[in-house]
Amino acid sequence: MKFQTKALDVLETTSHFLKSGAVESTPAWYTVVGANPPFKNQIKVPTFNYQKVAKEQESFLDTDKESKAKKSTKRFQYNANTGFYKTRITKGNSVETDVYKPIKLKFLQDELRNLFYYQHPWELADGKILVEGNSVVDYEKLDWSSIIQLNKKLDGESVVQRTLYILKDNKKQVKQNPSIEKISLEKAYNQARFEYYQIKMAREAEVQVAQEEATFSGAVFKPSSIEVGFEKESQVLSKWKEDALAETKRIEALRSGNSAGPEAGESEGALDDVFDDIPEAQEESK
């Protein structure tokens, strides 16, 4: 299918209609769209990945032959014997393969976040508000010298930001005083994680104790979701029990009807009684 561009011409079409009188009043969006017209060029222009190439070219600067050879890539192959670089395009070394691919964005935050939620999958069940207010809190700009924030709910993101803060802070301290031990990423993450656990434990205790304390002082609550679930479950179980008993009775009655020859007529009547008692069983058997 051809790329559809008609919708992009909405401004021109409307202007035309207005001029000809087909549309009488200017629509509300008219001036706004006029000020910010839709982008019409849909063709993506590939960008050359300078970063990648520049990184590969770093090997040119090395004076050591061995490390030069080590850093050889498909594009820039260093021959230690001859001391020459091979830069000519040959098969399997085409320039287009990767230098025009978009740069892959890599952030430490993402990795930490993924790790945290991989280790604590149930933290994802903690509700999160997706609707943004009229301004957004930039987590990076908050002061993460403490994991507790007045502007930010305590969740996995707090652990990520706190880890970064610990690393950054440690770097600063080491710069001032080199005798201070350097903190590894793992250690920083663990520290943030354990701080998180501490607060979660305290809050969990608070939830339980507050409920208990309020109950002891005479508060009455609506049934919790667990209680509602329990109630529903026991309703189903009781009904099942009743039905099962009725069904058993019916089967027993049928069996005795089959085996007892002379009293067959009598037991048939009894069977009808049973059926009268259990409308549902009757329906099902039909």
Added chain:
Amino acid sequence: MMSWKSLSQSILKSHITSVSKRSCRSIHTVPTLANDSLWTNKGIPQLLTSQGYKLAWNDYQSYCATQLSLLTVGTDLEHQTPFQIMLTTQGLAHQASIFHYASQLHNNHFFFSALVNDPNTNTSVPNRELVRKIESTFQSFEQFKKEFLAKAESLNGNGWVYLIENADKGLEIRVFNNEGSPYFYNRNQDVNLSSPINLAEYEKLQKYQSNLNSKVKDWSLPLLGVSVWDYTYVYDYGADKKKEYLENVWKAINWDVVNKRVFVLN
């Protein structure tokens, strides 16, 4: 809930702990009382020292406000005022601690906003309508005072004493444990299960539960609330001088504020 809200609109307006908006999220802060600067410097004469006032109002209120902000940030409660949070969380057991802070913010503000700036020059008196109601319920005003203070003194532990106007516009003195609230019968918290309760109290709890299950509403509204929390009096008076404190509170009540809360048929 809507009709309930409209009824209590006046209370909503006058007694919400103020909310400042920063970065679109609600951070609860301590509202400024009319006499705040006076009381901060001198304390409430004959009631609290300036240090005692700081503990009972500034510190305790900001303690509750901060805890409430921390517990509600990033949840569906973050845009609500403490009063609305009370409404939302009153029946939910797992949000009991959020309710605690919201209710305490409201109760404490309700209490402090009905005190005169200087009890020595307290000229406010209950108006005719209120006196008539009090006398028809408690025989005399003296009797009412006696009963109110006696009930406050007999409270075991922390809590609040309230004069409330019930659905029939009759008056009642009620004692609430801990964060008990006058607005919801299920959170009145007027039965102390830690001490031996009698059958009547047990049946009251049962009734609260069955009322709650059948969604019976509570129409009572508070007229006067007095704090019997440790934060209010223990620093200045010591735990054994509750009676003196209560007597002093009585002298400091601003009846002009209470008068305005009484229901009048236009």
Added chain:
Amino acid sequence: MLRSLQIGTKSSRSVLNSIASQRSLHTVPKIETIDELKDTGLKGLYSAKGLESAWYSRAQSYVNNLNKESTDGVAGGSLEDIISTFYKEPIKRSLYENASLLYNTKFALECLAPINTFNSSEEVALPPKATVKDLLAGPVLNRNSAISNVPTNNNLKDWLVDSFGSIVEFKTLLLNSAMAIKGDGFAWLVVEKLVRRADVYETMFVLNTYNCGQPNSNASKYLDDLKLFHHTKEQENKLKDPEAKLAYEEEQKKKNKLEYSFQNTLIETVDEAKSIHHATKRQFVPILAIDASPKAYLHDYGVFGKKQYLERVWESIDWDKIAARLPQRSEKLQL
């Protein structure tokens, strides 16, 4: 059960009479280790004034109330006697409440000793008063190696580790539990006592009591009795109406028919489940108590200082005294 409730009342009345014959007025109980520090305060935990506020003035108010109640001579005897007699006497409620509070507060204070980690001649200053900013401060990580004042008694230590995993886990649970109490209350370390052929002491628990509550389970049994009493009364009232009686009997018949061929394994409501849990014969023996009421810390630590206070309480716990309270630990049944 209705009968047993009445019998309970009768028997407590006889105890009541025997107590009455003793006729002694209450005074603020003496705690040797604390009384000698009355003028200096409990080093590292309370100033002299803080101690006055946390114990002496409080105890005085409880004692005054007790004496007010005992004008008719009923409330002599030890605190334990009063508590065990009046836990089911709503009429004498104030007596139970004040005795219980006095007992709990005393118990909590008896667990403490001046902080001894530093040179004993050196003053351990109280921490600076916390402010609202301290609520936003991150937690200090508890590491096993980092916590001080851990129990030295091996029996106690092993028992704690077996019940809670480790000392640091126990500390976290105990202090979090105390921290979460908002009004008056105590956080306790208790040993569960199971009444079997012989008393069995196997597991330790952390539990909270609020206001004048007691850590043993008598009160919850009293509540169960009350519930049953209420239920029976309601049934009786219902059966006064002949039509309702017929319907009730019909229902019972149907129920019995159902139960006939099936063992009743269904627990119908959460209430039922709770009462089954309560019905097991168990008691809790208190070993350690932490006073979490604002009265205990307001003077020296301020509104925001509960956390600091609890940390200092941990530092002040006299573990030798706690260990001395332990009952003989039962051998764990090998299955």
